[in-house]
Amino acid sequence: MNDKSKTKEQLLRELSLLRTEIAQLEQLNVKYKQADEERKETKIFLENVFNTSADGIIVTDPFGTITMVNPAVEDMLGYSTEELIGKNSIELRPEGSEFEEKGRAFITRLLEDGVIRGIERTWQKKDGSLIEIDFHAALLKDNDGEITGAVGSIRDITERKWAERKLIEYQKQLRSLASQLTLTEESDRRTFATYLHDHIGQSLFILKIKLETLLNTVRSPDISQHLQETTGIIEQLIKDTRSLTFELSPPILYQLGFEAALDWLFEQMHNQYGIETSFQNDKSPKPLDDDVLILLFRGVRELLVNVGKHARAQHVTVTTRRDDDHIVIQVEDNGIGFDLSDVDISTMPSKGFGLFSIKERLDHIGGRLYIDSQAGHGARITLIAPLKSKNTTRETS
Ligand SMILES: Nc1ncnc2c1ncn2[C@@H]1O[C@H](COP(=O)(O)OP(=O)(O)O)[C@@H](O)[C@H]1O
Ligand SMILES: [Mg+2]
CATH class of the missing domain: 3.30.450.20 (PAS domain)
Structure with missing residues (x-):
């Protein structure tokens, strides 16, 4: 069948089909144009990102x-x-x-x-x-x-790296200063302790001997009574001077090390505040630099004094253990505890050698202080400090 033989209806149908196809093609064309436009926009966007x-x-x-x-x-x-x-x-x-x-x-x-x-x-x-x-x-x-x-x-990141290096340098300086401070204080304490022992202690001792000699020559019972009383006071003064000397600078700390010094400290605290202490030690070696040794000893002493002063506790447990290259000390009491929000140690001004001072000094030597306490539930304070490193001692100056 050729075209001439097509009926009008057939021609009209084909025409309609052709129109539909043209419409579809036009739609496709619009889509392509849109995609092209989008591609151009994306390109411009990427170029902008690239350039700016x-x-x-x-x-x-x-x-x-x-x-x-x-x-x-x-x-x-x-x-x-x-x-x-x-x-x-x-x-x-x-x-x-x-x-x-x-x-x-x-x-x-x-x-x-x-x-x-x-x-x-x-x-x-x-x-x-x-x-x-x-x-x-x-x-x-x-x-x-x-x-x-x-x-x-x-x-x-040149500036950022510079600031990072500066920060590390400052932290190192700060640590060194903190450590020097602890050592200087300790040296002052030792000087004072030596003076107390060598001069005041000695003089009191001589005074006591002289009084005793005098006592042997005195006949009057009245004067003898007075002299005996005076000798008694001087004996007490000698004892007080000796314990003050020890308290200022316990020789045991340097001779026998940290844990032996703690044993001595517990006895002192028992005599002074009546606190019973149980001590748990994992027995692993814990070599400490001098400044850390002193800081931890003073720190534990302060924590025990705090228990004596504030906690109304019957019992304290002190544990020392080694955790990798750190020493961990915990002082736990069963007293009244305290609310951390009442004592914000991070904003507390440094007055004396309290919790804030210990925390600050530990921070500076690369250690930490944690407080775990609630009013009515006792207190547990944890001190963490670095051990002496194997090859080099930490820079202290
Ligand atoms: N073991 C404790 N039990 C109860 N309260 C404590 C204990 N230790 C510290 N505190 C509270 O935290 C406060 C801050 O302690 P500290 O910094 O040592 O300062 P200070 O002993 O001079 O008051 C204390 O005044 C006390 O209220
Ligand atoms: Mg205190």
């Missing part, structure tokens, strides 16, 4: 030769785009085996993982100065999985 990003963006070929950079890279490195394109990214590394090694490790990791996030690197600017950067990188691949290059984003 504060982070530097660098694109390289598979061999590391730079093919594209954004303006932020120019600002960071001081090179123009023209100077950077064609340069190998390796040339941005400063000279030196340390940097070379890091660079090689970086490429190996990138090839293995495909992406690297947040790696810190040092690069060299055009003027020769160094810049520290935070680097993210990813491999670029085509549809067949072939590597076509890499894209990296870099952020200048």
Whole structure:
């Protein structure tokens, strides 16, 4: 059947079909145009991101030769785009085996993982100065999985690294000062203790002997009575001076070490405040630098005095144990406890050698103080401090 033989109805049907197809094609065309428009918009958007990003963006070929950079890279490195394109990214590394090694490790990791996030690197600017950067990188691949290059984003962290280093330096200075303070105080205490023992103690002793000699020659019972009383007072003074000497600077601390000194301290606290102490020690060696030893001893003493003064407790348990390269000491009482919100030790001004002072000094030597207490439920205070390191002693000056 040829066209001439088509009926009018047939022709009209074909015409309608053709119209529908044209309409569909037009719709498709609109969609393509829209997609094209979107692609253009995306391209402009990406170009804007690329050009205005504060982070530097660098694109390289598979061999590391730079093919594209954004303006932020120019600002960071001081090179123009023209100077950077064609340069190998390796040339941005400063000279030196340390940097070379890091660079090689970086490429190996990138090839293995495909992406690297947040790696810190040092690069060299055009003027020769160094810049520290935070680097993210990813491999670029085509549809067949072939590597076509890499894209990296870099952020200048030179100032941040400088501030970090400064902070570490200040912390070190602070630690050193805190440690010097503890040592100076201790040395003052020792000087005072020696003076008390060598001068006042000695003089009192001579006075006592002289009085006793006098006592033997006196006939009057009245005077004898007075002299005996005076001798009694002097004997008490001698005892007081001796215990004050020990309290100021317990020789046992240096002769027998921390735990033996604690035993002595418990006895003192028992005599003074009537506190019963049980002591648990894991018996592991806990070598301590002098300043830490003194600080912990003074710290435990203060905690026990606190129990005596504030806790109304019948019993205290002190434990010492080693936790890796730290010493952990806990002082736990069954007294009235206290509400931490009533005693905010972090904002408390340093008055004397209280909880705040111990916390502050421990912080400075790389230790910690934890308080675990509730009103009515006793108190548990934990002191943590670093042990003496194996090879080097902590810097104290
Ligand atoms: N073991 C304890 N039991 C109850 N209250 C305590 C205990 N230790 C400390 N406190 C409370 O915490 C406060 C702060 O202690 P501290 O810093 O040593 O200062 P101070 O002993 O000079 O008052 C104390 O005044 C007391 O109210
Ligand atoms: Mg106190």
